[in-house]
Amino acid sequence: MDTLINNLDLFVTGFKNTGILFVVSAVFALILGTIVAAMRVSPVPAMRAAGTLYVNTVRNTPLTLILAFFALGYPRLGLPEINFMVAAIIGLSLYTATYVAETIRSGINTVPVGQAEAARAIGLPFGKTLSLIIMPQAFRSVVPPLFSVLIALLKNTTVAAGFSVAEAGAIRANLSERGEPQMVGLLWVALIFIVLVLGVLSTLQRYLEKKWRVAR
């Protein structure tokens, strides 16, 4: 307990940055993921190919490598400078978006065929079929897997600690500089993550799952 209270500043800044990384990356990943999922089921072959290429490449690359590229490689390309936080957000969003896309695509497959057929029968074009009929139902049916993706994103934010972002994963290094016991600090970090995942996100998932259940 002493380790937590004496170094509360470290823990607060650490988890504040984790929170920022998580929320901002989650928003971007959801938007980008939905677009990519739509591209992958669209009638335009080139869009399908582009979506597949993006998903297959990024999903098969470790997140650590992607973050390493944005933190270490990007500054050497002579492009506008970004700080490590922004670099981590870009990396996490690009990586998580592929998982979001795959989840939503599997959700599209769970929507009964009759829904899309009915939409086509009354003359809706692809864009409207997807955005008005299919997506709202697909989103509801993928709430649980989408939340596992978001939980994974929350846990993945710790990888950014390896690339100079002062978030929860970096608390250990700062504690050891102050000469505090590392094990106690790490166990506190683990405990806070358990509370965030099991207490907050899982509860939210159950609530949304119940609220948005599709009657079939």
Next chain:
Amino acid sequence: MSSVLFDVPGPKARTRNVYLSIITAIVVVGIIAFILYRFAQTGQFTAEKWQIFRFPLVQQTIVTSIGATLGAFGTAAVGSLVVGVILAFGRLADRRWISVPCYWFTELFRAVPLLILMMIIYYGLPSLGVEGITPFTAVVVGLVLYNGSVLAEVFRAGIESLPRGQREAGLAVGMTKAQVQVSILLPQAVRAMMPVIIAQLVVILKDTALGFIVTYNEILFQATYFGSQVQYGSPVVPALMVAGVIYVGLCLILAGVAKWLERRLNRSTRVAKAKTALARVDLAEP
């Protein structure tokens, strides 16, 4: 391709799709070209930045580091599968003093970030007087604890998705509960859940890259080390490109093996497809 989501394109739609295809192609090629242009502009393709990879010693080190990655992956994969099966049986046990601890074990280890788990093992345990923790043990034990818990859930969902008659028939012919689990339910569950299991193996392979942060000598660690060699012009970008190609290659090979295996297994299965298909969607854990 015909899809339920859109009508078979007529002449007008076909022309429009061609235009959209061209626009998409231009955008994609534009993005790739811009990246390559930036690379070329900042001299990432110059011979100077790549010459470090021509030394036999460097090539040998890269091969060794691939071996290190695969070693950690292989050990962790086998360990996770074993731990996963044990935990799944534990959770399905009739006795509460077995199933409740197994439940909490899987829940807790799935909630802690893998990197924090590795740090606890690598930096935390030695401070408590545990000796002989190498980066390799930290990476493998961390991967086994996390992925074992995830796979336990996968196996459990697989077993529960099987028709009840399977278990009842097994018990009816006089098998013990343990025999039914091992020789009737588990083989079918593994078959039904093959895609998820393989996806999880790919995750293990990718997560070995976290070893970079706990100083395990794997591909990414070597790549950043080569990238920091100032006398060769700090070839960070070339080194990361090499690492990226290796990782994507390894993952694609693994995915290819998985596809082949799945096709072989699917030749003669009659598992409850609709039910497991839904269960599968739930379980992917990046």
